[in-house]
Amino acid sequence: MNTDPNIRPKLFPEECLLRELARQPRLSIGIPRENPALETRLPLTPEGVAIVVEEGHSVYVQRGAGESIAYTDLQYSEAGAFLVDGAADVFSADIVLKIAPPTPEELLLMNDGSTVMSLLQVNGLSKESLQLMMAKRLNAVAYDLIKDQQKAFPVVNSLSEIEGICAISVISELMTSEHGGKGLLLGGVAGISPTEVVILGAGITSTAAAQTALAIGATVKVFDYDINKLRQVKQHLGQHVFTSVIHPNVLFRALASADAVIGNLRYINDSERFMVSDELVRTMKRGAVIVDLGVDQGGCFETSRCMTIRQPMYEVHGVRHYCVPNLSARVPRTASMALSNIFAPILLKIGRSGSVKQAAVESAGFRNGVYVYEGMMVNRLIGRYYGIASSDIGLLLAGY
Numbered sequence: 001m002n003t004d005p006n007i008r009p010k011l012f013p014e015e016c017l018l019r020e021l022a023r024q025p026r027l028s029i030g031i032p033r034e035n036p037a038l039e040t041r042l043p044l045t046p047e048g049v050a051i052v053v054e055e056g057h058s059v060y061v062q063r064g065a066g067e068s069i070a071y072t073d074l075q076y077s078e079a080g081a082f083l084v085d086g087a088a089d090v091f092s093a094d095i096v097l098k099i100a101p102p103t104p105e106e107l108l109l110m111n112d113g114s115t116v117m118s119l120l121q122v123n124g125l126s127k128e129s130l131q132l133m134m135a136k137r138l139n140a141v142a143y144d145l146i147k148d149q150q151k152a153f154p155v156v157n158s159l160s161e162i163e164g165i166c167a168i169s170v171i172s173e174l175m176t177s178e179h180g181g182k183g184l185l186l187g188g189v190a191g192i193s194p195t196e197v198v199i200l201g202a203g204i205t206s207t208a209a210a211q212t213a214l215a216i217g218a219t220v221k222v223f224d225y226d227i228n229k230l231r232q233v234k235q236h237l238g239q240h241v242f243t244s245v246i247h248p249n250v251l252f253r254a255l256a257s258a259d260a261v262i263g264n265l266r267y268i269n270d271s272e273r274f275m276v277s278d279e280l281v282r283t284m285k286r287g288a289v290i291v292d293l294g295v296d297q298g299g300c301f302e303t304s305r306c307m308t309i310r311q312p313m314y315e316v317h318g319v320r321h322y323c324v325p326n327l328s329a330r331v332p333r334t335a336s337m338a339l340s341n342i343f344a345p346i347l348l349k350i351g352r353s354g355s356v357k358q359a360a361v362e363s364a365g366f367r368n369g370v371y372v373y374e375g376m377m378v379n380r381l382i383g384r385y386y387g388i389a390s391s392d393i394g395l396l397l398a399g400y
Helices: 014-023 046-054 073-078 087-091 127-135 154-175 204-215 227-237 248-257 278-282 332-353 356-362 380-386 393-397
Strands: 028-031 058-062 082-084 095-097 115-118 139-142 196-200 219-224 242-245 260-263 289-292 313-316 319-322 370-373
Touching: 028 087, 046 058, 046 073, 046 332, 058 087, 073 082, 095 332, 127 370, 139 356, 154 204, 154 260, 154 289, 154 319, 154 332, 196 204, 196 248, 204 219, 204 227, 204 260, 219 227, 219 248, 227 242, 242 248, 332 356, 356 370, 356 393, 370 393
Parallel strands: 028 058, 028 095, 058 082, 095 115, 115 139, 196 219, 196 260, 219 242, 260 289, 289 319
Antiparallel strands: 139 370, 313 319
16 A cells, blocks of 8 residues: 555545535436438437436437437436437427427527537528527537537548448449449449549548548549648548549549549638539539538539438439438438547536536637527628628627
């Protein structure tokens, strides 16, 4: 036994820990059942719920919420969640965790001054919803705008990796005659020219998609404005991937010969906007496939329109379009586990801060995700998109 009085004990007495927890404000967290026609993912799995409940917070889960990710009500209950039948009981919590943006009907159920957290998905978030948030003085946080200590976007990065792999899976399916395609095999076999995949935007999604496509023998071309991002793709994947900055003539030729095109250019918190015109889509091969992963923020193609996971596809100029704002909802259990790993620690940090407001004061990364603060629009680009005047959250927090 160490008797040196200068060495502090490594164990924290349980009684002290309980007293410390008792002094911290407790959160009530609501997880509603999503509309299964539009969304199948959940923000917390039972494992994530157990982590949050263990710290003394209350989690309310609407019955049947976990069905889409193959988790039962019993599993959530055993993790410490309170099961409730009605949506009103969930939306009356201090913090409501959703995946899809809240609807006006859902917002009407929330208490004034509470907080809703969801993905942004500007095509699913209405101006009416924003006006309701402002009228009820709510706080609204977009998962996809939250930054971590490395100034990266953990939710976007996690979902991007999943969606990059899913995009290649979707293209592979849509190329087969069974799914109405030309009967092509995505990839390459001996004696036959490989299929061509063009990816607009270089990042985690593009790298995951390119890596998957290259592994099965496809020719892959990646385009972006940022030469540094292209260099990273090249360094990660090697010389087999073609990379180019967006030169019109080079891109036009690539689109004309492509069997599939993945759009992955996003605009929120970014001033650059690029969109493939209707005229260029018309020059593509008949039966080619477009997967637009940026459709939740306006889309990368003039011909894109936001669809649902139940009805994801349509055709324009003979080109097949797959445009959903939540491609990772095709694998909702995997996506939900990835999200839960991110959200559980965020909720613990909010709990230790004492409130969402204090968490925004203490963490610049979390503050970056707040787009409505106490009923005021505080994200300039989102405000501009919906025609709503915005304020600087830094000034609003200065006196807090």
